[in-house]
Amino acid sequence: MYTRRQTKILKTLETMNLDGLVLNAGASITYFTGLHFHLMERPVVLFVLRGQNPLIILPELEKEKLNHLSFELDSFTYPDNPALWPEVFNRACHRIGTRRLRMGYEPKQLRLLEYNLLTAAHRTLSFVDGDQAIACSRSIKDSKESDKMKKAVSIAQDALTMALVSAKIGMSEKELAAELVIQLFRHGSDQNLPFSPIVASGPNGANPHAKPSERKLADGDLVIIDWGATWQGYASDLTRTFAVGSVAPEYEHIHSLVTQANRAGRGKAGPGITCQAVDLATRSVIETAGYGECFTHRTGHGIGMECHEEPYIHAANAQILRPGMTFTVEPGIYLKGKNGVRIEDDVIITEQGSESLSSLSRELISIDKK
């Protein structure tokens, strides 16, 4: 599988007149090799090049990870003393050849740490944004990958359902978030959650990236819960908005609008449709109702091995959706100082249209227990 993925990306890169890929620790190394490395103070760099074995530079204490690989991988290891790293990078770069090389890289991933070591070791290495090329492979999920995502969604849904059993008026956002995290692990999430759950009640909900606070759920609040699980390296990312006790008619109204916008976005999504058309579909529901200014972010983002990846669903993205792409549809309305609503599902593009991986009710359910 990994050799196939490497061969495919090299073909894509060839059409861009690129010689190969240079990757540092992160999801793409895992995608192309099955190896996991955390982004740490010790750099890990993988080269994928035509006509030669892939090559990795890594800390000595990580070399056990290279046992039992299903493909040939050249490796160069370095010890703990950073003063000795440049020499190891030199030897590795000598192995790949000192000719001029145009290499695809990931601007969101590659750090100056690796870049400085690489450019010092190989003077004619040039770096070209490889995000689109990598996305051509990674954004199209095969059935094994989408099955893992479905499982990540299912774990998240079960965990929320259980966490809601203990939700009550007067509970703090933090307490509810902690219970949700415990339930995510009880239901089998990998240990690295895609992100820490958001529980944002009342005015905190007006901040799309709020952190759970000591604020207690109060009668009349809306409460946004944005959470996800990881299963075998694949993420889910969902949001539902609940009422606490009984809420004002305006809040019921904006909840209903966001539900419609979410449905419109999912309905629009399909093969051959652009990302911007999906964004337009959710946004026009909210704009038509007069709340356009209160929908302050894009409609969604791709999801897979990373919680945020290609394709990004925003108004300026003319990229065309293809079967196997997976992304979130998450419109919201944020009323500053008052409340917020967001409803988010994970969607996969099929041959015919799209399918939501998530099925949890999108109705305005009320947390009534005291």
Added chain:
Amino acid sequence: MYTRRQTKILKTLETMNLDGLVLNAGASITYFTGLHFHLMERPVVLFVLRGQNPLIILPELEKEKLNHLSFELDSFTYPDNPALWPEVFNRACHRIGTRRLRMGYEPKQLRLLEYNLLTAAHRTLSFVDGDQAIACSRSIKDSKESDKMKKAVSIAQDALTMALVSAKIGMSEKELAAELVIQLFRHGSDQNLPFSPIVASGPNGANPHAKPSERKLADGDLVIIDWGATWQGYASDLTRTFAVGSVAPEYEHIHSLVTQANRAGRGKAGPGITCQAVDLATRSVIETAGYGECFTHRTGHGIGMECHEEPYIHAANAQILRPGMTFTVEPGIYLKGKNGVRIEDDVIITEQGSESLSSLSRELISIDKK
């Protein structure tokens, strides 16, 4: 507090002939401003410069975070469409001035994403490794910071104690790790653990960075548990090694050696002592006993807002320890294909010597329950 920290770092930078700091999302932004940003596809950049307000570039949907700051902060926000980001970076860089600027940055943190935007927007910005300057501030913990670390250690210790109650022979590494994660949250850890716990039994323990597997704890194993909690943004990182049932005399012997090495390292640590002297203290115990080749990594790493930070405790680091520095002491012996032992404590340098923040027994305790 944040203004004081900014003033202090600017003084340090002045001695290095630097004009200021340029930081992207990560712990240092939090340290100098109190603001939290995740490292994501949307870049966040903070400038700290003499004689002007600090300035931040961030996504529009994050700007709510800037309310209620205790200091003046200029801000430039950008929308979701990446094509519009360069113009915002241009305006921000115009504000800081187009004169030649030598800026400290973090090679382990700054990505090509931010670097490309910054260098396109400000042609005479030069980037100088600022890690040491930042470490002068961040590595010396004040009493509020060390109190948070003590709490992070205490949560971790309590969580392991409870997880061990359900540990038994035949349980898989993954099951024990999952139980430990749940206990970490039950005991109040922040939602972002410093790292996913390692539970590595038998031969898996010979890989210092093993991931928990389906392997079941078996009579005669050693099992390494390496785990930590986060409390108000500060990390703990501990390791203990247990016996499963009864183990071979050689394993008891290496456990005893690593315990001695750990004690020797903690005993050596103190103000005025070099990092390499601490490394030598642990290493010589293990080398003298003939296991030098089996201690494959440095003695430890600094810990605080990041789980790995300055100072790094390795044989080539002549840096001098000062009161308030916090780091791990974690010698190990790894017998390839057989077993591994590691014992790790978090230590703070005091005026007189050093103090271990962790007090959990380092004896070879046996998991006997079936």
